[in-house]
Amino acid sequence: MTSTDTGSTTGVRGPVTRARRSARSVLSVRSVRRVPGAVLVLAGALSPWASVVLPGGAYPDLATLHLFDAPHLVTGFRLHLVLLGLAALLPRAARPAGAGVLIIAFVHTAFLAALGAVSFGGPVALAGGALLVWQGRREPAPRWPLPGRAVVWPALAAAFAGLLWLVSATLTAGGQSRATNPHGGAEFLAFLGFAVALLGILSAYGVLAWLSALAERHRTFSVAVLLGCAMLLPLTGAGTGYWMTVASTIGVYAATAIGLNIVVGLAGLLDLGYVAFLGIGAFTAANLAHTVPFPVAALAGAVAAGLLGVVVGAPTLRVRGDYLAIVTLAFGEIFFRAAQNDLGGLTGGANSIPGIPPITLFGQAFDRPVGALPAGFLYYALTVLMVAGAMAVLANLKHSRTGRAWLAISADEDVARAMGVHTGRAKILAFLVGATLAGLAGAVFAHKLGTVGYESFDFSESVTLLAAVILGGMGTVPGAVVGASLLFVLPEKLREFSDYRLMLFGLALILIMRLRPKGLVSS
Amino acid sequence: MATLAQQLVNGLVLGALIGLIALGYTMVYGIVQLINFAHGEVFMAGAFGAHFAYLRLLPAGTPWYLALPVMTGAAVAVSVAVAVAMERWAYRPLRGAHKLAPLITALGVSILLQEVVRVFYPGATAPLAFPRAFAGGSLTLGPVLVLWTGVLAVVVAPLLATGLHLYVERSRLGRAMRATAQDPDTARLMGIDPDRVVLATFVIGAVLAGAGAVLYGVHYTQIDTAIGFQNGIFAFTAAVLGGIGSIRGAMLGALCIGLVKSLAGQYAWGGAQYDYVWVFVLLILVLMFRPQGFLGRPEGVRA
Numbered sequence: 022m023t024s025t026d027t028g029s030t031t032g033v034r035g036p037v038t039r040a041r042r043s044a045r046s047v048l049s050v051r052s053v054r055r056v057p058g059a060v061l062v063l064a065g066a067l068s069p070w071a072s073v074v075l076p077g078g079a080y081p082d083l084a085t086l087h088l089f090d091a092p093h094l095v096t097g098f099r100l101h102l103v104l105l106g107l108a109a110l111l112p113r114a115a116r117p118a119g120a121g122v123l124i125i126a127f128v129h130t131a132f133l134a135a136l137g138a139v140s141f142g143g144p145v146a147l148a149g150g151a152l153l154v155w156q157g158r159r160e161p162a163p164r165w166p167l168p169g170r171a172v173v174w175p176a177l178a179a180a181f182a183g184l185l186w187l188v189s190a191t192l193t194a195g196g197q198s199r200a201t202n203p204h205g206g207a208e209f210l211a212f213l214g215f216a217v218a219l220l221g222i223l224s225a226y227g228v229l230a231w232l233s234a235l236a237e238r239h240r241t242f243s244v245a246v247l248l249g250c251a252m253l254l255p256l257t258g259a260g261t262g263y264w265m266t267v268a269s270t271i272g273v274y275a276a277t278a279i280g281l282n283i284v285v286g287l288a289g290l291l292d293l294g295y296v297a298f299l300g301i302g303a304f305t306a307a308n309l310a311h312t313v314p315f316p317v318a319a320l321a322g323a324v325a326a327g328l329l330g331v332v333v334g335a336p337t338l339r340v341r342g343d344y345l346a347i348v349t350l351a352f353g354e355i356f357f358r359a360a361q362n363d364l365g366g367l368t369g370g371a372n373s374i375p376g377i378p379p380i381t382l383f384g385q386a387f388d389r390p391v392g393a394l395p396a397g398f399l400y401y402a403l404t405v406l407m408v409a410g411a412m413a414v415l416a417n418l419k420h421s422r423t424g425r426a427w428l429a430i431s432a433d434e435d436v437a438r439a440m441g442v443h444t445g446r447a448k449i450l451a452f453l454v455g456a457t458l459a460g461l462a463g464a465v466f467a468h469k470l471g472t473v474g475y476e477s478f479d480f481s482e483s484v485t486l487l488a489a490v491i492l493g494g495m496g497t498v499p500g501a502v503v504g505a506s507l508l509f510v511l512p513e514k515l516r517e518f519s520d521y522r523l524m525l526f527g528l529a530l531i532l533i534m535r536l537r538p539k540g541l542v543s544s
Numbered sequence: 545m546a547t548l549a550q551q552l553v554n555g556l557v558l559g560a561l562i563g564l565i566a567l568g569y570t571m572v573y574g575i576v577q578l579i580n581f582a583h584g585e586v587f588m589a590g591a592f593g594a595h596f597a598y599l600r601l602l603p604a605g606t607p608w609y610l611a612l613p614v615m616t617g618a619a620v621a622v623s624v625a626v627a628v629a630m631e632r633w634a635y636r637p638l639r640g641a642h643k644l645a646p647l648i649t650a651l652g653v654s655i656l657l658q659e660v661v662r663v664f665y666p667g668a669t670a671p672l673a674f675p676r677a678f679a680g681g682s683l684t685l686g687p688v689l690v691l692w693t694g695v696l697a698v699v700v701a702p703l704l705a706t707g708l709h710l711y712v713e714r715s716r717l718g719r720a721m722r723a724t725a726q727d728p729d730t731a732r733l734m735g736i737d738p739d740r741v742v743l744a745t746f747v748i749g750a751v752l753a754g755a756g757a758v759l760y761g762v763h764y765t766q767i768d769t770a771i772g773f774q775n776g777i778f779a780f781t782a783a784v785l786g787g788i789g790s791i792r793g794a795m796l797g798a799l800c801i802g803l804v805k806s807l808a809g810q811y812a813w814g815g816a817q818y819d820y821v822w823v824f825v826l827l828i829l830v831l832m833f834r835p836q837g838f839l840g841r842p843e844g845v846r847a
Contacts, residue, residue: 291644340831343579346647347784348831350777351824362817480773484651491648524659530652531634534645 065146119153121218272404289431294353302463326460559802568749584776
């Protein structure tokens with residue numbers, strides 16, 4: 022609105038307006054406006070947060086109950102608030118920083134209120150965050166020129182190191198055991214708010230776009246560095262057996278989500294029973310686990326899932342759109358019922374299949390520690406490689422002839438056919454590739470857990486996978502990984518809300534569709 | 545022979561109940577092309593509303609013929625409130641968004657409603673007992689035993705469906721609905737407010753689902769938070785089977801689903817554990833070989 026207004030007046034007094042505007046930004050009336058919000062945030066961060074000493078030790082950091090006792094020693098979420106409050110003084114950072122402050126302050130204030138403690142710092146920080154969001158302007162991010170090679174490699178390496186830190190810190194935020202830290206869930210959510218704010222600020226300054234353009238141009242280098250960073254995760258604070266197990270579970274679901282991304286994101290075929298492919302891979306590998314080595318079992322799982330994929334994909338030749346979604350839902354339910362009733366004695370029914378041995382290669386069992394590395398590192402490394410492989414498959418397919426055919430089909434199937442795309446073959450191929458990936462992930466899943474039961478493959482899992490793809494951004498390469506990480510790490514982190522877990526999940530689906538229907542990583 | 549007749553009757557009753565839910569699916573899809581996954585939850589919420597009315601609003605020992613209308617009223621009120629809220633807050637803002645967005649939202653609404661009831665309704669973590677109408681009396685037709693509640697369902701459901709059919713065919717709002725279903729843009733040019741029509745569609749679907757919920761409860765005498773999803777899927781299957789957008793089709797499809805489920809549970813391979821599976825096999829076959837359903841028109845090219 023404002024842009025059209027100035028556009029219509031430029032003819033009359035354009036130069037004057039422009040001069041006045043630039044003068045205003047130099048005199049920084051606007052930046053002065055940001056100050057009260059930032060000050061409120063800082064004051065909130067440094068004020069005492071809880072009115073009483075809470076059970077389960079001082080909450081969450083010792084400094085919580087003290088007023089200005091050692092401002093330079095603030096830690097935890099208060100440190101994050103201080104950092105965000107300072108960052109809010111930057112012209113473009115006010116909005117994202119304010120949003121982060123709102124999340125952090127809201128989570129902790131609500132948590133304290135639930136514990137029956139009055140919070141002093143909370144409302145102040147909330148007010149500051151709201152002020153920042155209200156006054157911050159949404160401006161298009163600046164574009165930066167791409168630099169030469171001398172700058173590129175260090176820049177990318179630093180970016181990926183930062184990413185590694187962020188992943189490790191997010192994973193370990195709030196601690197692993199609810200017994201030692203009863204406030205873990207709140208701390209984790211608050212940290213998520215901080216991470217969101219950081220990414221938001223970087224994106225507001227065009228840094229994220231710049232980095233992704235760089236990574237796109239220097240693909241091989243960035244893939245290598247990213248892989249290296251992923252392999253370094255065990256050396257960070259997340260390097261315990263517990264976090265390795267959590268991370269490799271996320272990896273399994275991420276690989277599955279990438280497979281689904283091929284079907285839904287690229288080819289536009291909505292699949293509501295996708296977890297069946299993971300299931301068939303898992304059950305196949307579980308049945309073969311005692312007779313053949315892992316690579317053979319994994320291959321068998323992938324092939325079985327691929328075949329099922331073709332069967333499920335066959336109706337796409339005749340059925341479209343929402344109806345196809347229902348057909349896939351039907352296949353998923355049939356698989357679930359068959360597994361539940363122990364069809365052919367292959368799934369163990371209600372008893373599930375117990376005692377699946379861990380993967381063993383070259384005499385090394387994957388659930389044992391290697392050298393100084395924690396137990397579970399090998400599974401983690403395996404899933405990282407699997408996810409990387411799946412991402413490579415997705416990226417290559419996306420830019421291939423087949424990928425273009427899929428995109429054409431998802432845009433308009435009739436036009437695609439008219440342009441000479443073999444739509445039937447392409448659609449079945451999408452199901453075949455996606456299902457094979459899921460089957461492979463299923464084989465790893467079975468060995469990693471040591472037991473496979475039908476409950477792991479019910480409709481809500483399919484919905485979660487689909488939500489992961491959509492949350493991450495359909496058809497994007499990193500999107501499915503981001504989405505799967507979020508959706509499968511949240512329940513792990515929010516155990517004390519386990520009763521409300523699904524409820525919040527449903528609410529989150531609605532809100533995401535409302536606020537960011539294109540996903541977090543939109544292409 | 546007696547078993548066959550009994551299963552036919554059971555299937556008929558189930559079909560009548562599913563039909564009432566299927567009508568909501570078929571109406572909404574016919575007008576906004578949205579698979580409203582949460583419609584099953586509207587049904588479920590209605591059942592809990594009726595349960596609440598019976599336990600909390602009515603004095604203990606109220607005879608069923610007085611309780612039934614009150615429970616139906618409560619069920620319909622709750623269903624309508626839920627449906628209006630979801631249309632207003634979840635679906636309306638997404639009109640014109642990416643085509644998958646409303647579907648995902650519907651899944652979210654479905655999960656949310658199920659969980660809200662499970663967590664906040666006292667005792668809903670386990671199945672709840674529902675009062676039976678007619679004091680459990682039954683009609684004996686030779687070897688076949690039909691509970692009076694089943695008779696009620698089989699009588700009421702077609703009546704409601706016929707009423708809906710007449711309403712859509714004859715009334716002013718019904719004409720607006722058909723116009724909107726055919727071409728929303730032209731309908732708007734003709735002075736029809738699509739928002740109102742869509743809201744009315746949700747309300748009508750919810751009224752039928754609420755009525756169906758009470759009939760379901762008094763017949764099966766047990767409700768839990770999963771009845772919405774399970775019967776919702778049956779109902780959607782029925783709506784597709786009959787040809788989505790068609791009221792008669794929905795009832796016909798529901799009848800088929802009811803019969804297939806009860807007969808397959810008795811006679812087909814795998815027995816009752818696989819009755820659910822046969823419904824889906826039927827669905828897949830129908831969609832592959834007659835995607836427009838029994839009574840639907842073949843779908844032309846549509847963006």
